[in-house]
Amino acid sequence: MAKVLSANLGYPRIGEKREWKKALEGFWNHKLTETEFLETTKQLRLSYLQKQKDRGVDLIPVGDFSFYDHVLDTAVLFGLIPERFKQHDDAVTLDTYFSIARGNQNAEASEMTKWFNTNYHYIVPEISNQTKPRLTTNRLLDLFNEAKEAFGITTKPVIVGPITLLKLSKGYDATHFDALLRSLVPLYSEVFTQLAAAGAEWIQVDEPILVRTTNNDDLNIFKQVYQQIKAAVPGLKILLQTYFESVDCYADLIKLPVDGFGLDFIDGAAGNLAALEQFGFPKDKVLAAGLVDGRNIWKTNLADTLSQAEKLLTFTGGPEKLWITPSCSLLHVPVTIENETALDPLLKDALAFADQKLSEIVTLTKGLNEGRASVQPALDAARQSIQHLQQSEQRNNRAVEAELADLDKELPKRPKDYAARQKIQSEVFHLPLLPTTTIGSFPQTAEVRQARRKWRKGEWTDAQYNDFIKEETEKWIRIQEEIGLDVLVHGEFERNDMVEYFGEKLDGFAFTRFGWVQSYGSRCVKPPLIYGDVAWQTAITVAESAFAQSLTQSPVKGMLTGPVTIFNWSFVRNDISQADVFNQIALALKKEIQALEEAGIRMIQVDEPALREGLPLKEEKKAAYLHRSVYAFRLATSFVRNDTQIHTHMCYSEFDEIIDAIDALDTDVISIEAARSHGEIIATFEKFAYKKGIGLGVYDIHSPRIPSVEEMQSYAERALQVLDPHIFWINPDCGLKTRKPEETIPALKHMVVAAQNVRAELHHTIPNN
Structure with a gap:
């Protein structure tokens, strides 16, 4: 039959x-x-x-x-x-x-x-x-x-x-x-x-x-x-x-x-x-x-x-x-x-x-x-x-519903425009031309993973684990200083995953033990489940960021994952609108950013590597999605002081499709992948006059190879054919979590030398630098 x-x-x-x-x-x-x-x-x-x-x-x-x-x-x-x-x-x-x-x-x-x-x-x-x-x-x-x-x-x-x-x-x-x-x-x-x-x-x-x-x-x-x-x-x-x-x-x-x-x-x-x-x-x-x-x-x-x-x-x-x-x-x-x-x-x-x-x-x-x-x-x-x-309490949080109801339809705005902020921030940070930095994470070595396992299993106390994280942080702050980086990061050794880590600290999230999916190659991620209303309860990143900043005179970036990326890299409830979930997450991150500012952190990176990947496949749906994304990002970040520098990071996307939205985020600095695509993104900036701070990644961190100084220098020089050197930063194209120290350290040393070489070239052509 x-x-x-x-x-x-x-x-x-x-x-x-x-x-x-x-x-x-x-x-x-x-x-x-x-x-x-x-x-x-x-x-x-x-x-x-x-x-x-x-x-x-x-x-x-x-x-x-x-x-x-x-x-x-x-x-x-x-x-x-x-x-x-x-x-x-x-x-x-x-x-x-x-x-x-x-x-x-x-x-x-x-x-x-x-x-x-x-x-x-x-x-x-x-x-x-x-x-x-x-x-x-x-x-x-x-x-x-x-x-x-x-x-x-x-x-x-x-x-x-x-x-x-x-x-x-x-x-x-x-x-x-x-x-x-x-x-x-x-x-x-x-x-x-x-x-x-x-x-x-x-x-x-x-x-x-x-x-x-x-x-x-x-x-x-x-x-x-x-x-x-x-x-x-x-x-x-x-x-x-x-x-x-x-x-x-x-x-x-x-x-x-x-x-x-x-x-x-x-x-x-x-x-x-x-x-x-x-x-x-x-x-x-x-x-x-x-x-x-x-x-x-x-x-x-x-x-x-x-x-x-x-x-x-x-x-x-x-x-x-x-x-x-x-x-x-x-x-x-x-x-x-x-x-x-x-x-x-x-x-x-x-x-x-x-x-x-x-x-x-x-x-x-x-x-x-x-x-x-x-x-x-x-x-x-x-x-x-x-x-x-x-019908559960988790999906019926009245306080979160009230916050959403109070939101203004107009895009949130920074107190001053970028040009004014740039002048203020240059007087605060005193960074050189072509400042160097990394995207945020450093190698999650076997020792780091083992320490986390011991802590999660109860074999280590909170104090033992926190001491270990501090030791790793201090070690890598010193390594960054020795390499000669201009803006440092704390390394994110306490984090298992850039989304899961935040979800564990926010209401409305749940986590599986074996809920892995393939992201690329052998890289598997375990997306959180956003099953209820998202709400902030207590500081998530402040202690680690403040500790790292206390160790150095160089600025240390606070590191957060943005609302759109948290959404796109999670399994998300399907009973309310995308905009409502975006804004719930953004409101929670806004409170975290306020806490970082209050702790004296003046550079805060809110990463949105997944903004482009959520772009609808139909042209007629794209503008609305991008508006929702920009609104949520600015809801989380636009309230900060003019001398607080907001960074973001994106990777592995066709950025020419969303360059207007990237500009509309109104960040002070954005870092974008360039090396893996062999510098093709640079063509976008030949057509779009981007005026805010930008770092085009000069080497691909997803490969174990260590690029030469000359290779990285060539990416920077090519970018500077279309970008103003006063807004240009030099960095890897993504975080270094998956790399080994013996790959990371020499590659970053090469990157700093490449930056110094290009900087020296520019000093001959740009007066007063």
Whole structure:
């Protein structure tokens, strides 16, 4: 009998307790041989397939697992390897693969940037006009056969589509796009032909670029590409998968020569539903309906969602033409709630991680196939869990509600404009031309992590732990002085994570023990859960900042994470507006900044590295988001004295899209990544006359390599071709938490020498400096 199918789009790679991360880092640190590493990751991969099979998922993906990043995997599959990493033979070694992602002592890593509007980072493929794509090793075929041999199942291979791959790549002229695409499509066809011969029935081709603004030219490209692929592999069914928003040009899109479309009915619900109701859906194609949120961690309201699924069923050509899926890959959520034994039962009962979301998908599928009565107990339980949390005290803080109600609609403003503040601050701080500083964090060594573990386990008292933090702080204040940095930081040794640390001290947050998600490479983060109203209770950063400042005559920056970043790097309640959560966090941070000022801290950095990543994918939604973001930042910072210098930091984004909003933040100094993108951000300032303090990161901290003085000096000199030296700062492109001391110290020494060299050059050309 024909029936609705359950399908997954992608499963987390990292393991329930980050076993994948440990294997990666063990291999990088030569604690695992390549053979041991490959066997370990194979067993992890198979265990993920086993889980999905046991939960009853009908269509299980392969190709979602990666050693580092799925976009890098696709680029390597088709031989899109930067020239500086090229090998002599066709095979791509693990050493080459990881060098592209992480760099090596002889070559810089490829650029890394955010995957659409998520906190996942992908490695940007580098393609020149002369690049000739080629098929290396068909890893999808290997993974398909591996699953078939282990479990006897026919899986659904997943791959980034050719148009999205090229659109997200860099280095080639736009005029070469068509030629590159023509050379790629036959290689995709070859991969698919081999999969079809091995028994694959469906392949999921991810083309999320379709949720960005598309036009007739774009649609013609899609039509040509998929006509060519279908002609080459007529027996293989293709699911064209989108996510993160609604698709544009729906009426034309559904005419593409593929066998199914994956649509997001969470983040793209309004647009996709409206299009479906207006234009219908082809009866001969599959609708893969993303009805379970793949990016947040709350239980699905199964009763309401089942009603939505029943409505979608009326648009398809039969139950076999509807799949129930997550809205996107489950890469973006933790693995399972089962290990969270310390959470408040009220909260835990309202949560669903990847494994639980798969069960929700199977439940919804069963409800469609066997009737609502067959799943009624599950529907009732989910609704009850959601209602209990909604009625809790944590979500009904009257004091916070009153503060929000009192806010003025006008943007908060500093007492004086930047030009006046700059004059005042220059008289207070007496900094040299091109002042040097760092972004905030210093290496979290094994000793630092061990100390934190001992303290959390109760093996150390608060006094022992605080003494250790003070010792580390003083050690690194002295190191910074010896290096010759102009503005210092306390090092953040007391902090586990730049968001989690603040959330632990604020009302409205909760924390998991194993709720990790991949951010980039082996870097996993454990986002806080913003489940209630956010409120400030007591000073968070004052003691450490004041202690560090007491050790030196140089200014020490107070370090905070901004409201938009805290929001974007958390799992956030979905029952109130984004603006209300932004402003709740901003009001709490405002109280912390007041406390820092009262303690005599005159430089305060409020980091917003995630401001750009939250930018909506639809043009018509961007202005409102940026206004909300600027409002929240200024709500937290604009009240400070004119002689208090406000800094912020952003990284790994296409800043040209938001340069007006960056300017509107009205900070005194902003530091922005430049090295990882090889200085490309500098072009933005050729078009936009930025007049406030700015530091363009002169070296990439995500690579273990130590850049030379000359390399860093070249970035600074290039920036100074478009920026006024009186506003220019020199710094790394991000915090140094993940680096080792033996990498950090020489790199910073090189940076200071580079600054001194450029400063000396400027003294000859700028009078009175």
